[in-house]
Amino acid sequence: MKKLSKTLIVFVITVLLLAACSSKSAEQAGGKNDINLLFNFATSSLDPNVDTSYVSLRAGITETLVHLNDESLKIEPWLAESWSSEDGQTWIIELRNDVTFQNGNPMDGAAVKASLERAMKDSIAIKNALRIESIEAEGHTLTIKTEVPFPEFPSELVHPNTSIIDVTETDFVNKPVGTGPFAVSSFTPKTAVNLVRYDEYWDGTALLETAKFSFNEDANARSLALQSGDADIVFRPEVESLDSLKAIEGMKVESTSTFRVHQMTMNLQRKPLQDINVRKAIDALIDREMVAETILKGHAEVATGPFPSSFSFAPDYPEKKHGIEIARDLLKEAGYTETNNVMQRDGKPLELTLLTYSSRADLPLIAQVFQSDAKQLGIKVTIQQIEIPEEYMAANRDWDLTTYSNLTAPRGDAGYYLNATYHPKGALNFSGANDNQLTEMIDQLNGTVGQQERSDIAEEIAAYVDEQVYNSFILHPNTLVAYNSAKVKNWVTSRSEYYMLTNKLSVN
Structure with a gap:
């Protein structure tokens, strides 16, 4: 009996040790209550006020005062409880009084004021977008005065770069302290950010204990990571891999229309592109239907302008003719002749530098198709790969064209894109339009109240931009997300592409 008891004790201890080891191994491997999201843009900084990949917001580290409802396309309260203005210039914003930062400090008016002022100081784009003249804070109330009457000011507070952080915690690059459901555990630049649940999150403790937001700009590698189980959710998997992913039991692929446009950005400071007929010729060279069907495999809508046709402010554009012969005629009008298979004017060949980047796998392919078609016209196009397009285009003017992807109406309103892209102070005015x-x-639009009135003006602006061919619009790509539905629960593919790791996300 004594011997049996000893045997039983040894057995129990062994089982407990194995369970502990198993638990530890699961924890080291990420555990069941953990999710790894693989994103297509790498970042070297988590600073929410300047990072153009918006990782801090997407990873649930930070939040903004105002939230976009993806279904209604209307803005709604988030960290701000309400806002009001009698003249469109002085705004009273009431903050939630139950929010704390991930270090336990309260999010009050003074903290939000400091965060917004820091964002405007470090980001000229945010300064120009918000147009704030002064901020006063008292308790949980902010009084903000804009430089001019600005009826759509609250919608600008949706922008990820206006994320609210505790500025007393100064390691903004590696460990920003926000109000979201997840706090930064560790960050390896251009590789991944490891996240841990913030138990005191104001909107309900996250269902996940930990999460990982990792990066890989290679679409094929992202697809393989999902197939191997190294990733649970993959943003923009390789288009060619979608059928094989769908064939895997438990794998789900979502293709969702969004507010994004793939465009050919034109540098208007380059002499050839100052001729409207050259710009029209470039536009005529783009075979949109072929690009949508062969490169995006039908997961896109051919673009006639910056805004998808579903928006009320998308004009009915006049039908245009496209093709190499149309482009040749337009270049002839611009004074070019084709001699010995070289398109030239005044003895100088037409040569273009085209920028592209691999984090959106379809853009380099579009660039190659354009390069091939341009060659048939005797135009030499040199393709240059860059890493962060916004940084390169803003700092350099040694390029002619860029295949670029941009969110055009992430707030359900045309004002964001038109201001950012075509106003002289616009953060995304890489064309140099002036x-x-x-x-x-655009200034008239900014001072206009009322959805219908704003839509009418925005429609006029979009039509004018089309007439001038300041940029060339190629297609509206769907947002593609693939994930392991056998594990991942409550994932939502947002049309704005802003909200990804949330407190509702869970595992089966």
Whole structure:
């Protein structure tokens, strides 16, 4: 009996040790209550006020004052409880009084004021977008005065770069302290950010204990990571891999229309592109239907302008003819002749530098198709790969064209894109557009209240931009997300692409 008891004790201890080892191994491997999301843009900084990949917001580290409802396309309260203005210039914002930062400090008016001021100081783009003249804070109330009447000011507070952080914690690059459901555990630049649940999160403790937001700009590698189980959710898997992913039991692929446009950005400071007929010729060379069907495999809508046709402010554009012969005729009008298979004017060949980047796998392919078609016209196109397009285009003017992807109406309103892309102070005005008539129209839009009135003006602006061919619009790609539905629960593919790791996300 004594011997049996000893045997039983040894057995129990062994089982407990094995269970502990198993638990430890599961924890080291990420555990069941953990998710790894693999994103297509790498970042070297988590600073929410300047990072153009918006990782801190997408990973649930930070939040903004105002939230976009993906279904209604209307803005709604988030960290701000309400807002009001009698004149469109002085705004009273009431903050939630139950929010704390991930270090336990309260999120009050003074903290939000400091965060917004820091964002405007470090990001000229945010300064120009918000147009704030002054901020006063008292308790949980902010009084913000804009430089001019700005009826759509609250919608600008949706922008990820306005994320609220505790500025007393100064390691913004590696460990920003926000109000979201997940706090930073560790960060390896251009590789991954490891996250841990913030138990005191104001909107309900996250269902996940930990999470990982990792990066890989290679679409094929992202697809393989999902197949091997190294990733649970993959943003923009390789288009060619979608059928094989769908064939895997438990794997789900979502293709969702969004507010994004793939465009050919034109550098208007380059002499050839100052001729509208050259810009029209470039536009005519783009075979949109072929690109949508062969490169995006039908997961896109051919673009006629910056805004998808479903928006009320998308004009009915006049039908245009496209093709190499149309482009040749337009270049002839611009004074070019084709001699010995070289398109030239005044003895100088037409040569273009085209920028592209691999984090959106379809853009380099679009660049190659354009390069091939341009060659048939005697135009030499040199493709240059870059890493962060916004940084490169803003700092350099040694390029002519860029295949670029941009969110055009992430707040359900045209004002964001038109201001950012075509206003002289716009954060995304990489073309260098500085057209007085266009600027006046945008300023008129900024001072207009009422959805229908704003839509009418935005439609006029979009039509004018089309007439001037300041950029060339190729297609509206769907957002593609693949994930292991046998494990991942409550994932939502957002049309704005802003909200990814949330407190509702869980595992089966």
